[in-house]
């Protein structure tokens with residue numbers, strides 16, 4: 001659905017900022033002439049503005065002034081300086097959407113020293129191919145109209161999940177770190193294939209195809225992981241023999257401990 005009345009600003013055109021720009025333009029959520037972008041790296045700003053035919057601002061303040069919905073896609077370390085620059089242009093009619101990991105809604109409100117609607121979003125790296133699951137949390141000033149805008153914007157890079165901010169660190173561990181966790185496990189399978197005498201190339205091909213195929217089946221058939229596992233685990237068969245080892249060595253406890261460690265680290269980084 002095309003958003004009407006929205007003048008969108010994207011500040012920070014790195015991996016994530018550009019993925020969002022690509023998504024909203026490709027899905028026609030916003031017309032290119034309603035989108036103003038800014039990045040401190042002049043070459044990046046030029047390239048993005050040319051690639052998506054969107055307006056390039058001369059400063060973050062200029063991008064904020066031109067917009068009524070502003071996506072903040074810079075690194076957390078740059079947040080303070082950025083908010084100091086754009087604070088004069090923020091009011092209760094301007095929606096701020098921050099994708100900065102670990103930066104709390106209350107911090108954003110505090111640094112700008114006024115009340116305005118803020119949505120905190122945690123996308124994941126699958127945004128690069130339009131398959132993110134982005135979690136959205138709102139501060140108390142976000143009206144229904146702004147929530148609808150945020151949902152529409154982030155649906156253009158995948159699916160969305162709304163949650164209270166208190167769950168953000170857990171979501172970060174599961175969804176932000178999740179791709180890294182899954183790849184670590186896939187690497188272990190590749191190592192096992194190497195030990196069985198496969199070349200690096202073949203090991204990678206076999207396991208990447210198995211992983212992709214399994215994800216597709218899960219998606220297409222709408223099965224739960226448990227249902228899918230049961231379908232391929234026949235009594236007395238090979239899968240059952242392998243899973244017995246996972247159970248004996250308590251793989252699920254290891255996974256839970258890894259998720260907990262990631263949550264604790266997210267809490268530390270958010271302080």
Ligand SMILES: NC(=O)c1ccc[n+]([C@@H]2O[C@H](COP(=O)([O-])OP(=O)(O)OC[C@H]3O[C@@H](n4cnc5c(N)ncnc54)[C@H](OP(=O)(O)O)[C@@H]3O)[C@@H](O)[C@H]2O)c1
Nearest residue numbers: 012014015016039040073074075076078082100101123125
């Ligand atoms: N990558 C992920 O998978 C992921 C997932 C979830 C959330 N996030 C969050 O998304 C944000 C962006 O991540 P990213 O991976 O896209 O980072 P990135 O590639 O480093 O992009 C950030 C860009 O913003 C620029 N910038 C810095 N200060 C600025 C300012 N005041 N005004 C305009 N542009 C400015 C940076 O330039 P310099 O390089 O010169 O600083 C850089 O080009 C981070 O806060 C991160 O926590 C990322």
